[in-house]
Amino acid sequence: MSSDGAHGDQVTSGLDRRTELREFLRSRRARLKPEDVGLSSYGRRRVPGLRREELAQLAGVSYAYYARLEQGYGDTMSAEVLDAVARALRLSQEESDHLVRLAQPERQSTAQAAPSPQRLRPTVQHLLDTLGVPAYVVGRRLDILGWNRLATAVFGDWAQLPPEERNVARLFFLSPEARDRFADPDRSALRIAGVLRMNAGKSPGDSHLSSLIQELSQKSEEFRQLWARHEVSCPSTGESVRMRHPLVGEFDLVHEPMTLPGDAPMRLMTYHAEPGSRSEEALRMLASWEMEPLR
Template identity: 85%
Template sequence: MSSHATSGLDRRTELKEFLRSRRARLRPEDVGLPSYGRRRVPGLRREELAQLAGVSYAYYARLEQGYGETMSAEVLDAIARALHLNDEEREHLVRLAQPERQSAAQAPPPQQRLRPSVRHLLDALGVPAYVVDRRLDILGWNRLAAAVFGDWGLLPPEERNAARLAFLSSEARERFADPGSTALRVARALRMNAGKSPGDPHFSSLIQELSQQSEEFRQLWARHEVSCGTVGETVRMRHPLVGEFDLVHEPMALHGGAPMRLVTYHAEPGSRSEEALRMLASWEMEPLR
C-alpha cells in the first residue's frame, strides 16, 4: 500500500452510493408495486422506497444525501427492510448513517503484530491457516498455508495483503480454480471492513491503488456489496504439483487487541482433497521466518 494518502473514505459519499446501489437492484414487482413505463435508471425510485419504508420522500432523500445522524433506529430498520437488506448490509447501513453508534469502530486500528501465542497456534495447526487484520494485511501464516497459497515470505511486507494478491498478483490468482469468485469475496470483505474504519487512510490508499490497477476491482467495488464471508464455504484450489482440490473456508475472530481474524482451510475427511493436503504437508519446506 502506498503511504501518501492522508485521509480515509468519505462516509457520506459511501452512504449515498450504498443506498443507491441497494435501491437499484430492486424492481417494483419485487416489492409488490406496479411498474409504469420505461425507467431512466434501474431499480426503485426514491419516492417508491420512501413509501415502502413508511417515511416521507424528503426524509428518505436526506438520508440518501448522506445525512442520517438524526434518524431513529426504527426508521433505519424500516428502510433496511424496504431495501431487503441482509444482516451484514443492515449493519453496514447503520455504521455509515450513524457512526456515533459505532464509536469504537471509528478509530483506525494501529499496525498489528501477532502475539507469540498466536504464532505458536498457527504452527501447531495441521491445516492451512493465516491471520489477517481489518485491512486484510496478512500478519502471519503457517507452512501449509505457504504450500497451498504460495510463500508470502518472499514478498515485501507491504505486498502481503489479501486484496492486493487477489486483484494484482497473477501468481496468487493462479492458485484458485475460480479467481473471480475469490476476488468477489475479497471485495465484499474489504468494503465491509472499510465501513468500520472510514477514517483510516490505509483503506483509501489501498482502494485507490486497486482502482487504478484493476478494472475487475473497479467493477466489483462499484457494486457496494458487503460480507464478512460465508462460514463453511468450499473453495477450489489449483496447485501446480497436486492439481485441483477443495478446501472448506472457516474464518474466526481473534479476541484481545485490535480486530484480527484467523482464517483456516480444511479438507473433507477421506477425500482426495485431504490426500492432496497430506502430500503437501509431507514435503520438506525451508523455514518461512
Template identity: 85%
Template sequence: MSSHVAAGDQVTSGLDRRTELREFLRSRRARLKPEDVGVPSHGRRRVPGLRREELAQLAGVSYAYYARLEQGFGDTMSAEVLDAVARALRLTDEERDHLIRLAQPERQNTTQAAPPPQRLRPSVQHLLDTLGVPAYVVSRRMDILGWNRLAAVLFGDWAQLPPEERNVARLAFLSPEARDRFADPERVALRVVGALRMNAGKSPADSHLSSLIQELSQKSGEFRRLWARHEVSCGTVGESVRLRHPLVGEFDLVHEPMALPGGAPMRLVTYHAEPGSRSEEALRMLASWEMKPLR
C-alpha cells in the same frame, strides 16, 4: 503501469461517510426489481430497480425524509427509520450493520481512529504452527500477519515477498501468481472487496486502508468494477473454495474465518477438507510434501 483512472471509473476511498451512504443506498435500491417487492411496474424505467418514492413507500416514510437519507444525512434519522429502510431494501445483517455505521456511527461505537500497528503475538504464531491445516492471520487492513508452512505451500511462500506486499487484497488483484491458485479468482476477488468495504466502514480514519483502496483502484480495472457494486460481506462462513495447485491439481477446501480476541482486530483464516474426500487426500499429499524445505 499507468495510474490513470477514467472519470467514469473513479472510486471513492471508502472513508467519505456521506458519499458511501448515498452510493450504498442507490446500489441496494437498484438491485430490487419492482415485481420482487409487490410494486406495480408501469412502462419502461430509465434506471434499474426501485424509484426513491417506491422505496420510501415500502419503508413507510415520506419521500422527502428518505431522499434526505440518500443524500447522506443519516444523523437525524431515528433507529426505527433506518431499520425500516433496511427491511424494505432486504438488506442482509452485514449490510444492515454497514448502513447503520455509515448513517449513525455512534450507534455501533464505530472506531474513528486508525487501529494501532498490528503484530502477531508469539502464542498465535505457535498456534498456527501446530495446526494441521493451512492457516494464516490477517488484520482489518487485510495485511497477512502470520501463517504456517502448509499455507505457504498452498498459496505461495509469502516470506519471499516484501512486507508491504503481504496483503490479501493486493495479492487478489495485483498478483497473477496468487490468483492462479484459485479456480475462480473473480469469486474470491468479490469476497475480498466486500470485506474491504466493510472494514473501511468500521475504520473510516485509517489512512493506510484508504491508501490501499486508492492504489487498487488506480492499478486494477477489475477492482474498480467490483468496488462499484458496493458489496458488503466477508463471505459465507464455511463456504467451499476451489483451489488449484501445480502438484495436486484442483480440489475443494472449506474456508473458515474467525475473530481473534484481544487487542487490534485480527482474523484467523483456516482451510480444511471434507473427511474422506479427494480434497482431503490432496491436502494430505501437500502436508507430506511441505515437510521438505521450501525452495
C-alpha cells in the same frame, strides 16, 4: 497516497462517509424491481430499480425524509427509520450493519478514527504452527499477519514478499501467480472486495486502508468495477473453496474463519479437506513436500 471513496465506477480521494452512504443506498435500490416488492411498475424508468418515492413508501417514511437520508444525512435519523429502510431494501445483516455505520458511526463501538497498525501476538503464531491445517491470520486491512507452513504450501511463500505486499486483496488483484491458486477467481474476487468494503466502513479514518483501496482501484479494472457495486460481506463460514496447485492440480478446501479476541479485530482463517476425499490426499502430499528438510 490519498484515500478512497466510490462514486459510480470512479474512486475519489478520501473515504467520504456521506458519499459512501449515498452510493450504497442507490446501489441497493437499483437491484430491486417493483414486482420484487409487490408494487406495480409504471412509467418509463431512466435507471434500473426502485424509485426513491417507491422505497420511501415501502419503508413507511416521507419522500423528503428518505431523500435526505440518500443525500448522506443520516445523523438525525432514528434507529427505527434506518431499520425500516433496511427491511424495505431487503438488506442482509452485514449490509444493515454497514448502513448504520455509514449513517450513524457513533452507534458503532467498532468505529475508529485512526486505527493503529496491527501485530500478531507470539502466542497466536505458536497456535498457527501447531495447527494441522493451512491457516493464517489477517487484520482489518486484510494484511497477512502470520501463517503456518501448510498455508505456504497451498497459497504460496509469503515469506519471500516484502511485508507491505503481504495482503490478501493486493495479492489477489495484482499478482497473477497468487490469483491462479484459486480455481474460481470470480467468486473469490467478489468476496474479497465485499470484506474490504465492510472493513472500510468500520474504519473510515484508516489512511492505510484507504491507500490500499486507491491503489487497487488504479491498478485493477476488475477491482474498480467490483468496488463500485458496493457489495458488503463477511468472511464465509463452511464454504468450499476450489484451489489450484501446479503440483497436485485442483482440490477443494472448506474455509472456516474465526475472530480472535482483542481490541483490534483479527481473523484466523483455516482451511481443511473433507476426510477421505481426493482433496485430503492432495493436501497431505503438499504437506509432506513442504515439511521435507532442505538438502
